[in-house]
Amino acid sequence: MCLGVPGQIVEIQPDWGAVADVDGNQVQISVALLPDVKVGDYVLIHAGFAMELIDREIARETRQLLEELKELRQDG
Protein backbone atom coordinates (compact mmCIF):
# COMPACT_ATOMS: atom_id res chain seq x y z
CA MET A 1 0.00 0.00 0.00
CA CYS A 2 2.88 2.37 0.79
CA LEU A 3 4.21 1.73 -2.70
CA GLY A 4 6.29 4.59 -4.08
CA VAL A 5 7.41 5.33 -7.63
CA PRO A 6 10.28 7.60 -8.63
CA GLY A 7 9.61 10.55 -10.94
CA GLN A 8 11.28 13.72 -12.16
CA ILE A 9 9.55 17.08 -11.73
CA VAL A 10 9.03 18.73 -15.14
CA GLU A 11 6.62 21.53 -14.22
CA ILE A 12 5.50 23.35 -11.07
CA GLN A 13 1.94 24.71 -11.12
CA PRO A 14 -0.10 26.98 -8.81
CA ASP A 15 -1.70 25.50 -5.64
CA TRP A 16 1.06 22.90 -5.13
CA GLY A 17 0.32 21.19 -8.43
CA ALA A 18 3.14 19.68 -10.49
CA VAL A 19 3.78 17.44 -13.45
CA ALA A 20 6.24 14.59 -13.00
CA ASP A 21 7.83 12.33 -15.57
CA VAL A 22 7.31 8.75 -14.41
CA ASP A 23 8.86 6.22 -16.79
CA GLY A 24 8.24 8.56 -19.72
CA ASN A 25 4.61 9.31 -18.72
CA GLN A 26 3.58 12.81 -17.69
CA VAL A 27 1.74 12.46 -14.37
CA GLN A 28 -0.19 15.15 -12.51
CA ILE A 29 0.91 15.17 -8.86
CA SER A 30 0.78 17.39 -5.78
CA VAL A 31 3.87 18.84 -4.11
CA ALA A 32 1.93 20.09 -1.05
CA LEU A 33 4.00 17.77 1.16
CA LEU A 34 7.33 18.74 -0.42
CA PRO A 35 6.95 22.49 -0.88
CA ASP A 36 10.59 23.34 -1.73
CA VAL A 37 10.82 20.99 -4.70
CA LYS A 38 12.18 22.35 -8.02
CA VAL A 39 11.91 21.45 -11.70
CA GLY A 40 14.48 18.72 -12.43
CA ASP A 41 14.36 17.17 -8.95
CA TYR A 42 13.82 13.44 -8.61
CA VAL A 43 11.11 12.61 -6.10
CA LEU A 44 9.41 9.56 -4.64
CA ILE A 45 5.68 9.68 -5.43
CA HIS A 46 3.00 7.99 -3.32
CA ALA A 47 -0.77 8.29 -3.89
CA GLY A 48 -0.23 11.24 -6.23
CA PHE A 49 1.94 13.18 -3.79
CA ALA A 50 5.68 13.86 -3.94
CA MET A 51 6.87 12.57 -0.55
CA GLU A 52 10.64 13.06 -0.57
CA LEU A 53 13.60 13.98 -2.76
CA ILE A 54 15.59 11.08 -4.12
CA ASP A 55 19.33 11.55 -3.68
CA ARG A 56 20.81 9.81 -6.68
CA GLU A 57 24.39 10.53 -5.64
CA ILE A 58 24.27 8.60 -2.37
CA ALA A 59 26.27 5.39 -2.49
CA ARG A 60 25.54 2.22 -0.59
CA GLU A 61 27.85 1.45 2.31
CA THR A 62 27.86 -2.26 1.62
CA ARG A 63 31.63 -2.60 1.43
CA GLN A 64 32.18 -1.19 4.92
CA LEU A 65 29.38 -3.38 6.32
CA LEU A 66 31.01 -6.38 4.68
CA GLU A 67 34.36 -5.64 6.28
CA GLU A 68 32.82 -5.17 9.73
CA LEU A 69 30.79 -8.36 9.49
CA LYS A 70 33.94 -10.27 8.49
CA GLU A 71 35.76 -8.90 11.52
CA LEU A 72 32.87 -9.77 13.83
CA ARG A 73 32.95 -13.28 12.48
CA GLN A 74 36.63 -13.66 13.32
CA ASP A 75 36.08 -12.20 16.79
CA GLY A 76 33.15 -14.53 17.46
Added chain:
Amino acid sequence: MDSVVQQLLELIKAETIRCSLMEVCGTHTMAIARSGIRGVLPPNIRLLSGPGCPVCVTSQGDLDAVIDLAEQEDITLVTFGDMLRVPGSHGSLQEARSRGADVRVVYSPLETLEIARQRPERQVVFLGIGFETTAPAVAVTVQRAHQLGLKNLSVYSVHKIIPPALEAIFSDPEVQVDGLICPGHVSIVLGLEPFEKLAARYHKPMVVTGFEAEDILEGIGMLVRQLKTGTARAELQYRRVVRAQGNPAARQVLDQVFTPVDAAWRGLGIIPASGLDLRPQYADYNARRRFQIKPQQRYEIPGCSCGAILSGKLNPDQCPLFGKACTPTQPVGPCMVSQEGACAAFYRYQPLRSAEV
Protein backbone atom coordinates in the same frame (compact mmCIF):
# COMPACT_ATOMS: atom_id res chain seq x y z
CA MET B 1 24.67 -9.31 -8.85
CA ASP B 2 27.32 -6.90 -7.71
CA SER B 3 30.31 -8.77 -6.25
CA VAL B 4 30.18 -6.88 -2.94
CA VAL B 5 26.51 -7.83 -2.53
CA GLN B 6 27.38 -11.41 -3.51
CA GLN B 7 30.02 -11.48 -0.78
CA LEU B 8 27.52 -10.06 1.72
CA LEU B 9 25.04 -12.76 0.78
CA GLU B 10 27.69 -15.47 1.28
CA LEU B 11 28.58 -14.01 4.67
CA ILE B 12 24.93 -13.91 5.79
CA LYS B 13 24.38 -17.47 4.52
CA ALA B 14 27.24 -18.65 6.74
CA GLU B 15 26.01 -16.68 9.75
CA THR B 16 25.29 -18.78 12.84
CA ILE B 17 23.52 -16.16 14.98
CA ARG B 18 19.95 -17.20 15.85
CA CYS B 19 17.47 -14.37 15.32
CA SER B 20 13.95 -13.46 14.18
CA LEU B 21 13.74 -10.25 12.15
CA MET B 22 10.35 -8.68 11.49
CA GLU B 23 9.26 -6.35 8.71
CA VAL B 24 6.10 -4.27 9.04
CA CYS B 25 5.51 -3.12 5.48
CA GLY B 26 3.47 -4.81 2.76
CA THR B 27 5.97 -3.68 0.15
CA HIS B 28 8.74 -5.46 2.10
CA THR B 29 6.53 -8.56 2.36
CA MET B 30 6.23 -8.56 -1.43
CA ALA B 31 9.88 -7.72 -2.08
CA ILE B 32 11.17 -10.43 0.28
CA ALA B 33 8.84 -13.08 -1.18
CA ARG B 34 9.63 -12.12 -4.77
CA SER B 35 13.40 -12.00 -4.28
CA GLY B 36 13.51 -15.45 -2.69
CA ILE B 37 15.72 -14.12 0.12
CA ARG B 38 13.90 -16.25 2.69
CA GLY B 39 14.98 -19.36 0.80
CA VAL B 40 18.69 -18.53 0.86
CA LEU B 41 18.94 -17.43 4.49
CA PRO B 42 20.25 -20.01 6.96
CA PRO B 43 17.46 -21.57 9.07
CA ASN B 44 18.73 -19.73 12.16
CA ILE B 45 17.76 -16.35 10.62
CA ARG B 46 13.97 -16.09 10.42
CA LEU B 47 12.10 -13.35 8.58
CA LEU B 48 8.64 -12.53 9.96
CA SER B 49 5.87 -10.43 8.47
CA GLY B 50 4.23 -8.13 11.00
CA PRO B 51 1.15 -5.91 10.72
CA GLY B 52 2.46 -3.98 7.71
CA CYS B 53 -0.51 -4.19 5.37
CA PRO B 54 -3.16 -1.55 6.18
CA VAL B 55 -5.83 -3.50 4.30
CA CYS B 56 -5.08 -6.66 6.31
CA VAL B 57 -5.19 -4.98 9.73
CA THR B 58 -8.51 -3.17 9.11
CA SER B 59 -11.05 -4.60 11.54
CA GLN B 60 -14.09 -6.52 10.39
CA GLY B 61 -16.33 -3.94 12.13
CA ASP B 62 -14.88 -1.04 10.12
CA LEU B 63 -15.08 -3.01 6.88
CA ASP B 64 -18.73 -3.87 7.46
CA ALA B 65 -19.60 -0.26 8.36
CA VAL B 66 -17.98 1.00 5.15
CA ILE B 67 -19.68 -1.59 2.96
CA ASP B 68 -23.05 -0.71 4.59
CA LEU B 69 -22.37 2.96 3.79
CA ALA B 70 -21.52 2.16 0.18
CA GLU B 71 -24.85 0.38 -0.25
CA GLN B 72 -26.85 3.48 0.72
CA GLU B 73 -28.60 4.98 -2.28
CA ASP B 74 -27.28 8.57 -2.15
CA ILE B 75 -23.67 7.70 -1.25
CA THR B 76 -20.65 7.49 -3.54
CA LEU B 77 -17.80 5.65 -1.85
CA VAL B 78 -14.28 6.47 -3.01
CA THR B 79 -11.18 4.52 -2.05
CA PHE B 80 -7.89 2.99 -3.19
CA GLY B 81 -8.01 -0.15 -5.35
CA ASP B 82 -6.51 -2.30 -2.59
CA MET B 83 -9.81 -2.26 -0.66
CA LEU B 84 -12.21 -3.53 -3.31
CA ARG B 85 -11.99 -7.29 -2.83
CA VAL B 86 -11.58 -7.48 0.94
CA PRO B 87 -14.41 -9.63 2.32
CA GLY B 88 -16.69 -8.10 4.95
CA SER B 89 -19.24 -10.19 6.85
CA HIS B 90 -21.64 -9.81 3.88
CA GLY B 91 -19.38 -9.58 0.86
CA SER B 92 -16.84 -7.05 -0.42
CA LEU B 93 -17.05 -3.53 -1.85
CA GLN B 94 -16.67 -5.07 -5.28
CA GLU B 95 -19.72 -7.23 -4.69
CA ALA B 96 -21.62 -4.20 -3.38
CA ARG B 97 -20.68 -2.45 -6.62
CA SER B 98 -22.01 -5.33 -8.70
CA ARG B 99 -25.29 -4.92 -6.81
CA GLY B 100 -25.42 -1.28 -7.90
CA ALA B 101 -23.48 0.59 -5.21
CA ASP B 102 -21.50 3.59 -6.50
CA VAL B 103 -17.91 2.65 -5.55
CA ARG B 104 -15.04 4.56 -7.18
CA VAL B 105 -11.32 3.80 -7.15
CA VAL B 106 -8.76 6.61 -7.20
CA TYR B 107 -4.96 6.80 -7.27
CA SER B 108 -4.75 10.15 -5.46
CA PRO B 109 -7.22 11.12 -2.72
CA LEU B 110 -7.33 14.61 -4.33
CA GLU B 111 -9.42 13.09 -7.15
CA THR B 112 -12.23 12.83 -4.60
CA LEU B 113 -12.57 16.63 -4.66
CA GLU B 114 -13.54 16.57 -8.33
CA ILE B 115 -15.95 13.66 -7.81
CA ALA B 116 -17.68 15.63 -5.02
CA ARG B 117 -17.75 18.84 -7.08
CA GLN B 118 -19.38 17.11 -10.05
CA ARG B 119 -22.12 15.52 -7.91
CA PRO B 120 -23.35 18.07 -5.38
CA GLU B 121 -26.57 16.06 -4.91
CA ARG B 122 -24.66 13.00 -3.66
CA GLN B 123 -22.74 12.36 -0.46
CA VAL B 124 -19.16 11.43 -1.36
CA VAL B 125 -17.31 9.40 1.29
CA PHE B 126 -13.59 8.76 1.02
CA LEU B 127 -12.42 5.63 2.82
CA GLY B 128 -9.14 6.83 4.27
CA ILE B 129 -6.81 3.87 4.74
CA GLY B 130 -3.08 3.61 5.17
CA PHE B 131 -0.25 4.35 7.57
CA GLU B 132 1.82 7.51 8.03
CA THR B 133 2.84 7.43 4.34
CA THR B 134 -0.72 7.80 3.07
CA ALA B 135 -2.52 9.74 5.81
CA PRO B 136 -0.84 13.11 5.00
CA ALA B 137 -2.24 12.97 1.44
CA VAL B 138 -5.73 12.47 2.88
CA ALA B 139 -5.11 15.28 5.38
CA VAL B 140 -4.26 17.65 2.49
CA THR B 141 -7.48 16.54 0.76
CA VAL B 142 -9.56 17.38 3.85
CA GLN B 143 -7.96 20.82 4.12
CA ARG B 144 -8.58 21.46 0.41
CA ALA B 145 -12.24 20.38 0.75
CA HIS B 146 -12.55 22.85 3.61
CA GLN B 147 -11.01 25.67 1.53
CA LEU B 148 -13.32 24.86 -1.37
CA GLY B 149 -16.35 24.73 0.95
CA LEU B 150 -17.35 21.27 -0.28
CA LYS B 151 -20.30 20.23 1.88
CA ASN B 152 -20.90 16.77 0.39
CA LEU B 153 -17.48 15.25 1.06
CA SER B 154 -16.47 13.32 4.17
CA VAL B 155 -13.75 10.88 5.21
CA TYR B 156 -14.19 7.54 6.99
CA SER B 157 -10.75 7.19 8.52
CA VAL B 158 -9.29 3.79 9.31
CA HIS B 159 -5.79 5.30 9.14
CA LYS B 160 -3.35 3.79 11.59
CA ILE B 161 0.12 4.60 12.85
CA ILE B 162 2.96 2.14 13.18
CA PRO B 163 4.85 2.88 16.45
CA PRO B 164 1.98 1.92 18.83
CA ALA B 165 1.51 -1.38 16.95
CA LEU B 166 5.23 -2.09 17.37
CA GLU B 167 4.93 -1.43 21.10
CA ALA B 168 2.05 -3.93 21.25
CA ILE B 169 4.16 -6.54 19.45
CA PHE B 170 7.32 -5.94 21.48
CA SER B 171 5.28 -6.18 24.72
CA ASP B 172 3.68 -9.51 23.75
CA PRO B 173 5.57 -12.38 25.42
CA GLU B 174 4.30 -14.79 22.73
CA VAL B 175 6.08 -12.91 19.95
CA GLN B 176 9.81 -13.36 19.52
CA VAL B 177 11.30 -10.49 17.54
CA ASP B 178 15.01 -9.69 17.83
CA GLY B 179 15.28 -6.90 15.29
CA LEU B 180 13.09 -4.75 13.06
CA ILE B 181 13.30 -4.02 9.35
CA CYS B 182 11.63 -0.59 9.61
CA PRO B 183 9.06 0.35 6.95
CA GLY B 184 10.87 2.33 4.24
CA HIS B 185 8.11 4.69 3.16
CA VAL B 186 6.45 5.19 6.55
CA SER B 187 9.90 6.35 7.64
CA ILE B 188 9.94 9.05 4.92
CA VAL B 189 7.37 10.85 7.07
CA LEU B 190 8.45 9.74 10.57
CA GLY B 191 12.22 9.88 10.23
CA LEU B 192 14.38 7.96 12.68
CA GLU B 193 13.22 9.46 15.98
CA PRO B 194 10.25 7.19 16.83
CA PHE B 195 12.36 4.13 15.98
CA GLU B 196 15.27 5.39 18.08
CA LYS B 197 12.93 5.61 21.07
CA LEU B 198 11.53 2.12 20.46
CA ALA B 199 15.02 0.67 19.94
CA ALA B 200 16.14 2.08 23.28
CA ARG B 201 12.98 1.15 25.21
CA TYR B 202 12.77 -2.46 24.01
CA HIS B 203 16.47 -2.91 23.32
CA LYS B 204 15.97 -4.05 19.73
CA PRO B 205 18.05 -3.02 16.73
CA MET B 206 16.15 -1.34 13.90
CA VAL B 207 17.13 -0.51 10.33
CA VAL B 208 15.10 1.61 7.91
CA THR B 209 15.48 -0.48 4.78
CA GLY B 210 14.78 0.00 1.06
CA PHE B 211 12.97 -2.38 -1.26
CA GLU B 212 15.56 -3.75 -3.69
CA ALA B 213 16.93 -7.23 -2.89
CA GLU B 214 20.32 -5.56 -2.27
CA ASP B 215 18.71 -3.13 0.19
CA ILE B 216 17.05 -5.93 2.12
CA LEU B 217 20.26 -7.99 2.30
CA GLU B 218 22.14 -4.92 3.53
CA GLY B 219 19.39 -4.21 6.09
CA ILE B 220 19.66 -7.78 7.38
CA GLY B 221 23.45 -7.44 7.53
CA MET B 222 23.14 -4.19 9.52
CA LEU B 223 20.73 -5.83 11.99
CA VAL B 224 23.11 -8.79 12.40
CA ARG B 225 25.99 -6.36 13.00
CA GLN B 226 24.00 -4.67 15.78
CA LEU B 227 22.92 -7.98 17.32
CA LYS B 228 26.52 -9.24 17.35
CA THR B 229 27.87 -6.06 18.93
CA GLY B 230 25.01 -5.88 21.44
CA THR B 231 23.78 -2.50 20.24
CA ALA B 232 20.15 -1.40 19.77
CA ARG B 233 19.91 1.71 17.63
CA ALA B 234 17.81 2.93 14.74
CA GLU B 235 19.94 3.06 11.59
CA LEU B 236 19.29 4.20 8.04
CA GLN B 237 20.00 1.87 5.14
CA TYR B 238 17.51 3.51 2.71
CA ARG B 239 19.46 6.78 2.68
CA ARG B 240 18.76 7.73 -0.92
CA VAL B 241 15.10 8.38 -0.02
CA VAL B 242 14.67 8.62 3.77
CA ARG B 243 16.09 11.54 5.79
CA ALA B 244 16.84 11.12 9.50
CA GLN B 245 14.50 14.02 10.31
CA GLY B 246 11.66 12.62 8.19
CA ASN B 247 9.28 14.95 6.33
CA PRO B 248 8.25 17.77 8.72
CA ALA B 249 5.70 19.25 6.27
CA ALA B 250 3.89 15.90 6.08
CA ARG B 251 3.93 15.49 9.87
CA GLN B 252 2.58 19.02 10.30
CA VAL B 253 -0.44 18.54 8.04
CA LEU B 254 -1.05 15.14 9.63
CA ASP B 255 -1.13 16.77 13.04
CA GLN B 256 -3.36 19.64 11.87
CA VAL B 257 -6.08 17.33 10.56
CA PHE B 258 -5.83 14.10 12.55
CA THR B 259 -5.61 13.17 16.20
CA PRO B 260 -4.57 9.76 17.61
CA VAL B 261 -7.42 7.57 18.91
CA ASP B 262 -7.63 4.01 20.18
CA ALA B 263 -8.12 1.70 17.22
CA ALA B 264 -8.99 -1.95 16.58
CA TRP B 265 -6.38 -3.90 14.58
CA ARG B 266 -7.25 -7.27 13.17
CA GLY B 267 -5.22 -9.81 15.09
CA LEU B 268 -3.84 -7.36 17.61
CA GLY B 269 -7.05 -6.04 19.19
CA ILE B 270 -7.51 -2.48 20.44
CA ILE B 271 -4.20 -0.60 20.57
CA PRO B 272 -4.19 2.72 22.48
CA ALA B 273 -3.63 5.86 20.36
CA SER B 274 -2.86 3.83 17.24
CA GLY B 275 -5.58 5.14 14.91
CA LEU B 276 -6.12 8.54 13.35
CA ASP B 277 -9.46 10.32 13.49
CA LEU B 278 -10.33 13.81 12.28
CA ARG B 279 -9.75 16.60 14.78
CA PRO B 280 -12.83 18.43 16.15
CA GLN B 281 -12.28 21.43 13.86
CA TYR B 282 -12.72 19.08 10.87
CA ALA B 283 -15.65 17.20 12.46
CA ASP B 284 -17.94 18.28 9.60
CA TYR B 285 -15.84 16.08 7.32
CA ASN B 286 -15.96 13.04 9.60
CA ALA B 287 -18.12 10.36 7.95
CA ARG B 288 -18.58 8.50 11.25
CA ARG B 289 -20.19 11.63 12.68
CA ARG B 290 -22.10 12.65 9.56
CA PHE B 291 -23.73 9.24 9.21
CA GLN B 292 -23.83 8.51 12.96
CA ILE B 293 -21.90 5.26 12.72
CA LYS B 294 -21.40 3.47 16.02
CA PRO B 295 -18.31 1.34 16.55
CA GLN B 296 -19.15 -2.26 15.78
CA GLN B 297 -17.72 -5.37 17.35
CA ARG B 298 -17.62 -8.20 14.85
CA TYR B 299 -16.32 -11.70 15.12
CA GLU B 300 -13.29 -12.55 13.06
CA ILE B 301 -13.58 -14.99 10.17
CA PRO B 302 -13.89 -18.60 11.45
CA GLY B 303 -10.79 -20.72 10.87
CA CYS B 304 -8.76 -17.80 9.51
CA SER B 305 -5.33 -17.33 11.13
CA CYS B 306 -4.72 -13.79 9.81
CA GLY B 307 -4.58 -12.51 13.39
CA ALA B 308 -1.75 -14.83 14.43
CA ILE B 309 0.01 -14.26 11.09
CA LEU B 310 -0.16 -10.45 11.39
CA SER B 311 1.45 -10.57 14.81
CA GLY B 312 4.26 -12.86 13.67
CA LYS B 313 3.11 -15.88 15.72
CA LEU B 314 2.44 -18.09 12.69
CA ASN B 315 3.81 -18.31 9.16
CA PRO B 316 1.12 -18.29 6.44
CA ASP B 317 1.69 -21.97 5.57
CA GLN B 318 0.96 -22.91 9.20
CA CYS B 319 -2.70 -21.83 8.77
CA PRO B 320 -4.96 -24.88 8.15
CA LEU B 321 -6.81 -22.99 5.40
CA PHE B 322 -3.67 -21.85 3.53
CA GLY B 323 -3.60 -23.01 -0.08
CA LYS B 324 -6.61 -25.27 0.48
CA ALA B 325 -9.81 -23.43 1.46
CA CYS B 326 -8.03 -20.07 1.10
CA THR B 327 -6.29 -19.06 -2.14
CA PRO B 328 -5.89 -15.73 -3.98
CA THR B 329 -8.82 -16.54 -6.28
CA GLN B 330 -11.05 -17.69 -3.37
CA PRO B 331 -9.63 -15.77 -0.40
CA VAL B 332 -11.07 -16.32 3.07
CA GLY B 333 -9.03 -13.77 4.99
CA PRO B 334 -7.61 -10.34 4.17
CA CYS B 335 -3.97 -11.50 4.18
CA MET B 336 -4.81 -13.59 1.10
CA VAL B 337 -6.84 -10.82 -0.58
CA SER B 338 -4.38 -7.99 -0.53
CA GLN B 339 -1.48 -8.57 -2.91
CA GLU B 340 0.75 -7.31 -0.13
CA GLY B 341 -0.77 -9.65 2.42
CA ALA B 342 1.67 -12.14 3.93
CA CYS B 343 -0.46 -15.10 2.76
CA ALA B 344 -0.89 -13.87 -0.82
CA ALA B 345 2.85 -13.15 -1.13
CA PHE B 346 3.72 -16.55 0.36
CA TYR B 347 1.22 -18.35 -1.90
CA ARG B 348 2.44 -16.61 -5.01
CA TYR B 349 6.14 -17.26 -4.58
CA GLN B 350 6.38 -20.30 -2.29
CA PRO B 351 5.76 -23.03 -4.94
CA LEU B 352 8.78 -21.80 -6.90
CA ARG B 353 10.89 -22.21 -3.82
CA SER B 354 9.77 -25.71 -3.00
CA ALA B 355 10.24 -26.70 -6.65
CA GLU B 356 13.87 -25.62 -6.43
CA VAL B 357 14.59 -27.67 -3.32
